[in-house]
Amino acid sequence: MTVHRYGDYTKDVSGWFLGMTGAQLALVTLAGVPALLALNAQAWGLFAGWLPVWALLAAVLLVPIRGRAAGRWLGDLCLHAIGGVMGWTVFGSRAAAGTAEDLSQADLPGVLAGIRTHDGPPYGQLFTRPVIVQDQAARTWAAVARVAHPGIGLAEPADRDRMGAGLAELCELAARTELVDILTLQVRTLPDDGAERTAWESAHAHPGAPTLAARVNALLSATLTPAAVRTEAFVTVVVGEGRIARAARESGGGVDGRARVLHSVMAEVEAALRGPVGCTAVTWLDSAGLAAAVRTGFAPGDRGQLVAADLAAASGQQLAAGLPMATAGPSTARAEMRHYAHDAWASVTDTVLLPDSGAVLGALAPVLVPTTAGERRCLTVFFHPLPLARATRLVGREEMSATTGNELRARMGFRQRARQRRDTERIGAADEKLAVGHALVRLSVAACATVPATWPVTEHGRRLDASVRAAGFVPLRLDLAQDSGFAAAAIPLGIGLPNRRGRR
Numbered sequence: 001m002t003v004h005r006y007g008d009y010t011k012d013v014s015g016w017f018l019g020m021t022g023a024q025l026a027l028v029t030l031a032g033v034p035a036l037l038a039l040n041a042q043a044w045g046l047f048a049g050w051l052p053v054w055a056l057l058a059a060v061l062l063v064p065i066r067g068r069a070a071g072r073w074l075g076d077l078c079l080h081a082i083g084g085v086m087g088w089t090v091f092g093s094r095a096a097a098g099t100a101e102d103l104s105q106a107d108l109p110g111v112l113a114g115i116r117t118h119d120g121p122p123y124g125q126l127f128t129r130p131v132i133v134q135d136q137a138a139r140t141w142a143a144v145a146r147v148a149h150p151g152i153g154l155a156e157p158a159d160r161d162r163m164g165a166g167l168a169e170l171c172e173l174a175a176r177t178e179l180v181d182i183l184t185l186q187v188r189t190l191p192d193d194g195a196e197r198t199a200w201e202s203a204h205a206h207p208g209a210p211t212l213a214a215r216v217n218a219l220l221s222a223t224l225t226p227a228a229v230r231t232e233a234f235v236t237v238v239v240g241e242g243r244i245a246r247a248a249r250e251s252g253g254g255v256d257g258r259a260r261v262l263h264s265v266m267a268e269v270e271a272a273l274r275g276p277v278g279c280t281a282v283t284w285l286d287s288a289g290l291a292a293a294v295r296t297g298f299a300p301g302d303r304g305q306l307v308a309a310d311l312a313a314a315s316g317q318q319l320a321a322g323l324p325m326a327t328a329g330p331s332t333a334r335a336e337m338r339h340y341a342h343d344a345w346a347s348v349t350d351t352v353l354l355p356d357s358g359a360v361l362g363a364l365a366p367v368l369v370p371t372t373a374g375e376r377r378c379l380t381v382f383f384h385p386l387p388l389a390r391a392t393r394l395v396g397r398e399e400m401s402a403t404t405g406n407e408l409r410a411r412m413g414f415r416q417r418a419r420q421r422r423d424t425e426r427i428g429a430a431d432e433k434l435a436v437g438h439a440l441v442r443l444s445v446a447a448c449a450t451v452p453a454t455w456p457v458t459e460h461g462r463r464l465d466a467s468v469r470a471a472g473f474v475p476l477r478l479d480l481a482q483d484s485g486f487a488a489a490a491i492p493l494g495i496g497l498p499n500r501r502g503r504r
Contacts, residue, residue, distance in 0.1 A: 007358020120259035166276025193304030348461035349485030
């Protein structure tokens with residue numbers, strides 16, 4: 001039995017010169033100008049005094065500490081302190097305050113504040129109306145689908161490889177459309193509230209059932225339901241305004257024009273999901289479905305009430321069901337330095353760094369396993385397929401940087417290390433794959449653990465780190481950005497992968 005290991009990836013950001021970006025190289029060079037001037041003037045005292053300062057500045061700019069340089073840490077800490085003083089780290093919803101005017105408009109905190117939702121035109125053979133998600137801050141449009149997949153836990157290696165190839169085909173399809181900016185795959189493992197079981201029991205309970213059987217069934221339900229979990233998955237397709245604007249004008253313009261263009265992309269993505277990827281169901285969410293998905297992202301405990309109301313309304317009871325977008329967000333939220341508090345819940349978010357040794361398909365499964373009953377785990381993977389021209393430029397720059405570094409090390413007499421040889425080989429392999437028509441995809445992963453606010457959230461954050469390490473990956477806590485990390489990991493709106501130089 002053989003399992004395919006995926007490891008053909010490189011760093012997202014490569015330096016122009018010896019691993020340094022253009023800004024870092026310029027700052028380090030400017031910091032060394034006084035030392036060069038002192039050396040030229042033969043002012044040896046000034047030269048000797050400035051060298052330690054130069055070394056300290058270079059270390060502050062270049063040496064990473066838990067993913068960020070010391071200078072970046074200082075800047076982020078100052079921004080977080082300013083946000084706390086100005087009150088930007090605390091959120092209160094308009095619906096909770098009684099000041100919401102339009103209940104169809106989303107009211108979300110932090111990086112989700114620019115989200116607006118629109119009911120699009122009819123889609124598909126059933127003429128459903130999937131909701132179109134507009135991000136005014138990032139200038140993007142998105143659609144969200146709930147998917148069902150049989151999983152790969154019991155699949156044969158050949159089936160796993162076929163599904164992995166199907167996912168690669170999906171990313172290449174997204175790149176060929178020249179419209180899709182980001183594809184996100186989000187999986188949640190949440191405590192089972194027993195709403196469906198309770199509704200089924202109430203509908204099928206027999207009045208003449210033996211007392212012992214009813215007692216045993218009630219005991220099993222009370223014992224097993226708190227320990228049970230359920231899994232739900234979402235796929236989000238994000239399209240940038242810069243890419244969709246021209247096609248939208250040809251389709252009528254406005255929101256409806258963008259929705260029609262997005263519908264064509266959704267049809268292609270749905271065909272790939274149902275085909276090579278192996279999904280058994282793909283349902284594009286309408287406004288009520290998206291509001292429920294967002295609400296259960298912020299408050300996992302509300303799912304039972306929402307499902308019970310939907311089941312009761314479906315059975316013919318006169319009961320209001322559904323949820324307006326204005327109440328989908330939290331009533332209150334507060335961004336702390338190392339966790340995010342929202343309503344009666346607290347969350348810790350990590351980004352997941354890919355291992356140099358590669359990973360097999362499904363290696364992140366331990367991250368989704370709760371360590372205790374009542375804990376919710378979320379995992380979101382962002383796929384950003386790059387256009388061919390931009391991918392070619394990036395690979396060419398990385399190849400030039402690697403070649404320059406190897407030649408400098410060779411001239412200085414340093415031996416080429418195994419990691420450097422492997423990185424050079426990976427860059428060459430990426431260039432070969434681009435030449436035959438494959439796509440270059442940026443990849444990022446965010447994982448989140450959510451527990452009731454009265455629980456020790458710090459301990460559950462350490463357990464999340466341990467789960468990521470047990471899966472063979474490296475966790476990196478998103479300190480000072482826990483609110484943005486939570487939005488990326490737990491809310492299926494396609495928010496999370498940052499812009500590159502202001503471009504999508």
